[in-house]
Amino acid sequence: MLPRSQIWLLVVLAAAGGAAAFSGRMDDYVLDVALGVCINITLAVSLNLINGFTGQFSLGHAGFMAVGAYTAASLTKTLGEKLLPLVGGQPWILLPIALLAGGLVAAVAGLAVGTPSLRLKGDYLAIVTLGFGEIIKVIFQNVDFVGGALGLNGIPTTLNPAWVTVIVFSTLATAALTVYVVWGLLHSTYGRGFLAVADDEIAAESMGLNTTRYKITAFVVGAFFAGVAGGLYAHTKGTLTPGGFDFTKSIEIVVMVILGGMGRHVGVIIAAILLTVATEWLRNFGDYRMIVYSLLLIVLMLTRPQGLFTWSWKKKAA
Amino acid sequence: MAELLQQVINGLSLGAIYALIALGYTMVYGVLRFINFAHSDVFMIGAFSGYYLAPRLGGGTFWGGLAVLFSAMAICAVLGVIIEKLAYRPLRGRSTLSVLITAIGVSLLIQNVGQNQKIGFGPNPKAFPKIFPESNLQMGSLVISSNQIIVLAVTVVLLAVMWRIVHRTRIGTAMRAVSFNATAASLMGINNDRVISFTFALGSALAGAGGILYAMNYPSIDPLMGTLPGLKAFVAAVLGGIGNLPGAALGGMIIGLVETFVSGTKASTFRDAIAFAILILILLFRPAGLLGKQRVEKV
Numbered sequence: 001m002l003p004r005s006q007i008w009l010l011v012v013l014a015a016a017g018g019a020a021a022f023s024g025r026m027d028d029y030v031l032d033v034a035l036g037v038c039i040n041i042t043l044a045v046s047l048n049l050i051n052g053f054t055g056q057f058s059l060g061h062a063g064f065m066a067v068g069a070y071t072a073a074s075l076t077k078t079l080g081e082k083l084l085p086l087v088g089g090q091p092w093i094l095l096p097i098a099l100l101a102g103g104l105v106a107a108v109a110g111l112a113v114g115t116p117s118l119r120l121k122g123d124y125l126a127i128v129t130l131g132f133g134e135i136i137k138v139i140f141q142n143v144d145f146v147g148g149a150l151g152l153n154g155i156p157t158t159l160n161p162a163w164v165t166v167i168v169f170s171t172l173a174t175a176a177l178t179v180y181v182v183w184g185l186l187h188s189t190y191g192r193g194f195l196a197v198a199d200d201e202i203a204a205e206s207m208g209l210n211t212t213r214y215k216i217t218a219f220v221v222g223a224f225f226a227g228v229a230g231g232l233y234a235h236t237k238g239t240l241t242p243g244g245f246d247f248t249k250s251i252e253i254v255v256m257v258i259l260g261g262m263g264r265h266v267g268v269i270i271a272a273i274l275l276t277v278a279t280e281w282l283r284n285f286g287d288y289r290m291i292v293y294s295l296l297l298i299v300l301m302l303t304r305p306q307g308l309f310t311w312s313w314k315k316k317a318a
Numbered sequence: 319m320a321e322l323l324q325q326v327i328n329g330l331s332l333g334a335i336y337a338l339i340a341l342g343y344t345m346v347y348g349v350l351r352f353i354n355f356a357h358s359d360v361f362m363i364g365a366f367s368g369y370y371l372a373p374r375l376g377g378g379t380f381w382g383g384l385a386v387l388f389s390a391m392a393i394c395a396v397l398g399v400i401i402e403k404l405a406y407r408p409l410r411g412r413s414t415l416s417v418l419i420t421a422i423g424v425s426l427l428i429q430n431v432g433q434n435q436k437i438g439f440g441p442n443p444k445a446f447p448k449i450f451p452e453s454n455l456q457m458g459s460l461v462i463s464s465n466q467i468i469v470l471a472v473t474v475v476l477l478a479v480m481w482r483i484v485h486r487t488r489i490g491t492a493m494r495a496v497s498f499n500a501t502a503a504s505l506m507g508i509n510n511d512r513v514i515s516f517t518f519a520l521g522s523a524l525a526g527a528g529g530i531l532y533a534m535n536y537p538s539i540d541p542l543m544g545t546l547p548g549l550k551a552f553v554a555a556v557l558g559g560i561g562n563l564p565g566a567a568l569g570g571m572i573i574g575l576v577e578t579f580v581s582g583t584k585a586s587t588f589r590d591a592i593a594f595a596i597l598i599l600i601l602l603f604r605p606a607g608l609l610g611k612q613r614v615e616k617v
Contacts, residue, residue, distance in 0.1 A: 123414065124605065255419070293430075297420075
């Protein structure tokens, strides 16, 4: 008998396969929103590992997302024509490879960023990760291979009939896998260390935990999934511009984690779903959309700073 | 040589503006220990106050210009106090993170109200009017614009006034006390809320002045203009040692100079990344900043 969590994962993956099989017949708008929800779940859950469970406040998630997005998109778009014949013309093989590559490059970026900056704490860490996010953005603006400031166009998307099924399946599967990996990691013996670092770093250190190592692990794993999510984002939007991965995007993800309640599994997933749908709903407000969004943010922080789904009878994790 | 001097002058006048904004960050951080993300938008409001006030208060003349400058500072001071009262005070004593997110919310709110065509300024850039009479001073091959001189002069005067307020007045002493130890200060009979309000007023007024001076040298203003100068000024505050007033001024000058020199080289497109690169280096090698004191962690 498999552990319960693995059965859940298989069920969700099977459902993802089923949903993907019908994706060609779905309404484009609904499909777009559904994929957006899954990508945001991936982003929020992976950031939750860093910000919530490990207690290291990062504001640079959009930067890792950009790294993954550009890597994956350059592989499928620029090299796609050369690579596709090698894998038998099958996007089913190319896309996962591209996504994995995007995730790995983002993880390397995470390691490079995390190793020096995780020596800092709190606000300083926030501002350094924000700085790294901006630097990554500026670098992409200056690399002509990926279109520079104009951006990268013509990435295969769900509008391409040969690609739609694999994109939809990968997006759903990635969200499920992210939740599974983060959940599994935290419930493993090793994973308890993350919570210890968040609860009391000095105490954890004096118990013999290598706190720096835990922080960097959280950072690298989080960056990996952010990179994969970025790759998926590229393949749902079809266009990438460096400006799309700025500070505001990082904030969007942070808000999901905060509203869900830092260091909670289900709350953050619900918050990611709610906020993605709410963003669509806010389009009804036209020009006032972002004003309503920021007002909601302020009011929520003033009234429920512990997150929407944190009730007092539950022990706070972070 | 002349080119080098020219770059130094340009860099100093840019750095002076960063220094003014950085002071606001550093003072608020000193008393409340959080990054006031809305500070850069107060800076933007300062520039827009100048835009709307200049035709009415006689911008373009020396006294009119001063009137515009002081009115903009007053508007920003009031705005800063209102923001603190409505958004930050209810969260006093809560985790820094909640306050940080609220500050980001306030920043987004001001930016988006500003970008709205009907209730704000509209998203399109506007040409900033003349505030002070303008002329160029030619010294050999060196060109110094009157605006650069005004920027430097105003900054020096404001810094001197600031220093006097913080070190020679009762309220300044109270500010330093709160920044040193808020609990002990309130036990000594200091009204912390009043000190914090005053700090916000002072910091926001400096940001307002910074907004006007920035717009004088880069005369195209829009509701998002505050973000980048704001971030760089924050970097300047950290560079000098956050919470340290002379440090903020020094940090601002360094960032301004480095940025100007980088702009003059082939790497000019990386201009906006350089401030962050400096920040990362300084935090790695001297986390407390150039003039800050290293704090020892106690268990």
